[in-house]
Amino acid sequence: MNVLIAGANGKIGRRLISHLAADNIHVTAMVRDAAQAQSLKELGAADVVVADLEGDCSEALKGQNTVIFTAGSGPHTGPDKTVDVDQNGAISLVDQAKAQGTDRFIMVSSMRADDPSSGPDKMRHYFEAKGNADKHLRDSGLGYVIVRPGRLTEEPPLGKIKLAEKMDDFGEISREDVANVLAEVARMEIRNREFDLITGDTPIRDALQRL
Template sequence: MRVLIAGANGKIGQHLVRQMAGSQHSARAMVRNPEQAKTMEELGAAETVVADLEQDCSHALKDCDAVVFTAGSGPHTGPDKTIDVDQNGAIRLIDAAEAAGVKRFLMVSSMRADAPGKAPEKLHHYLRAKQKADEHLRASSLDFTLVRPGPLTNDPGTGRVELRPRLDRTGSIPREDVAAVLLATLDADNTVHQTFDLLSGDDGIAESLVSL
């Protein structure tokens, strides 16, 4: 599949571009700054497209088979930027994918996105934005999967995870492992129309996805 990676220059996105270069899929890295194209090429992206989630980015979807949305303003930005990117940017790309006939859409969301009020107050605006984007994706006609990792780290990936429709425990997960789960999810037909939480654990990624 030709896969558009939105947020390719982010930390998860860069891991995904690199991992996808060694797979049967090809990455179209979506970046806001043309100067980032060289980094994408070095990571192994098949191609790079310049597009801004805060504007019309439908051109980025041309001839793509799938989208992985890894973009985000981060939980420490102000509410306005979070709404612009994590909520409205995601919704804009979902609608563009529907219009372009791109069926497969993977969304990096967040644990607790279905219950923002139960999270620490400083995360409320971030999780509310994620919740609205997730709801829009569920209501679309796309073959979606919502991947909801817990707190992210920059530790090296281990390839060992725990993923379930809901995880009632605390923990964290390396961004490198999140990228590996996203790549494996593209080929896991049983994950279509599924939502799952994701943390580091004891199981391999492939076996964890099969058990959903």
């Protein structure tokens, strides 16, 4: 399996590289800055490509079976940059992946992306951008998985989660556990599923097998 990670130098992306590389999955890390290449190779990336989500990513996508989108402007970014990256950048990468014959696209979204009005006003633009990108992926014809984690933390991983197509309560989950979930989704060849994700009581693989 060849996997391209968009946003590979981010807090989830860097963790994900190590998990996939440990399974001998060929990982290509996509970044905007060539200076990040060496540290990502040390984590296990077989290749590092420089590309901008707001531009042409076709070379990075060639030969990739799966794309995992972990990029993001962050919930505290202004609306314009959030739309550029979390919405338009994601949508563009979905379209380019489809054009290149990619088989599956795994999107890291956010809880409340499917219902932006349920969140605080100051983050409405973030949830709306994520939701628009999710809808585009869902309608694209690509095999897809949309993972909507709750509030991300730097806590140690627990390896146990709660997931559901929709949760009413906004919870939290460590970035390490999100990376573990993404790696397991890739390994298990899950497709055409979407779910909210927080810390819980069920081992990751068991929870995913129940999807």
